[in-house]
Amino acid sequence: MNEYLSKLTDQFSGSIEVLPAFRNECSWKINPDKFIGLVTSLRNHAEFPFEVLFDVTAVDKTPVNGTIEVVYHLFSHKINGFIRLKVAVSSETPILPTISHIWNSANWLEREVYDLFGVKFSDHPDLRRLMMPDEYEGFPLLKAHPLCPQGDCNDF
Amino acid sequence: MGLEHQLGDNILTTSLEWAVNWARSNSVWPMTFGLACCAIEMMPIVSPRYDLARFGSEVYRASPRQADLLIVAGRVSRKMAPFVKQVYEQMMSPKWVISMGACASCGGVFRNYAILQGVDKIIPVDVYVPGCPPNPYALMQGIFEIQKKIKGEKFTDHPYE
Numbered sequence: 322m323n324e325y326l327s328k329l330t331d332q333f334s335g336s337i338e339v340l341p342a343f344r345n346e347c348s349w350k351i352n353p354d355k356f357i358g359l360v361t362s363l364r365n366h367a368e369f370p371f372e373v374l375f376d377v378t379a380v381d382k383t384p385v386n387g388t389i390e391v392v393y394h395l396f397s398h399k400i401n402g403f404i405r406l407k408v409a410v411s412s413e414t415p416i417l418p419t420i421s422h423i424w425n426s427a428n429w430l431e432r433e434v435y436d437l438f439g440v441k442f443s444d445h446p447d448l449r450r451l452m453m454p455d456e457y458e459g460f461p462l463l464k465a466h467p468l469c470p471q472g473d474c475n476d477f
Numbered sequence: 478m479g480l481e482h483q484l485g486d487n488i489l490t491t492s493l494e495w496a497v498n499w500a501r502s503n504s505v506w507p508m509t510f511g512l513a514c515c516a517i518e519m520m521p522i523v524s525p526r527y528d529l530a531r532f533g534s535e536v537y538r539a540s541p542r543q544a545d546l547l548i549v550a551g552r553v554s555r556k557m558a559p560f561v562k563q564v565y566e567q568m569m570s571p572k573w574v575i576s577m578g579a580c581a582s583c584g585g586v587f588r589n590y591a592i593l594q595g596v597d598k599i600i601p602v603d604v605y606v607p608g609c610p611p612n613p614y615a616l617m618q619g620i621f622e623i624q625k626k627i628k629g630e631k632f633t634d635h636p637y638e
Contacts, residue, residue: 454556461590
């Protein structure tokens, strides 16, 4: 593991669970309560500021443990390194605080996650569907969502 | 055209119909409208290698008001479907539609929640060109089929809308 990653891991060891690293990219699992505090301190970190939010996506793990795992990819120019944050929210009430006031790019990325997984981001400035039609019902990338909600895919 | 209205039912009608169909079939102007990878195969038909200008269809019109032919080149998502229909409705009569490739014809490999299973669910299609994507020659063959169809048409096939 890189030097910076060990430093960061030591610094935040109280609020994270370190997942196995893959090709020098580390993943942390975070409790939703500590999420905002952690990303804020990562963004404003004195030594390794993570200026770029690369991606926000999600994994529906409802059949495994009843959660939806929202995944954040952060990048720091200073160390040319990524960090991956995984936050699990319950499938029944998938609500997370928005981070669009910290990274502007989170605005549309969170809209996409809301569109496809139904995760609601509280205090988001404009939480509308991004890709599916506005009148679409359901969230198509959830495991429970049928492949063709219109039955035979043929009703339009 | 409008000629048929001024002439009425006189003896020239049959030959006029032939002349009008001849003119229409040799100036089928397609709409500039690509939806997916089929559009990449649609573009070279006007290039020197394929040269659709030999058959009078080289003028891609950027406005649906000036186009005769809508080539639906690619998969139509459910979000795009209202706009495809709007483009079709903006075109002047007479107008024809080619459904290019597997996706536009029946949804292709995309049998899912997002893709319309065939553009013929929203607009009438005259010619289906099979392939994934079709070779530009195949699309040209589709345009020839449109030309054949036009040559056999009656004025009454295209009521003024």
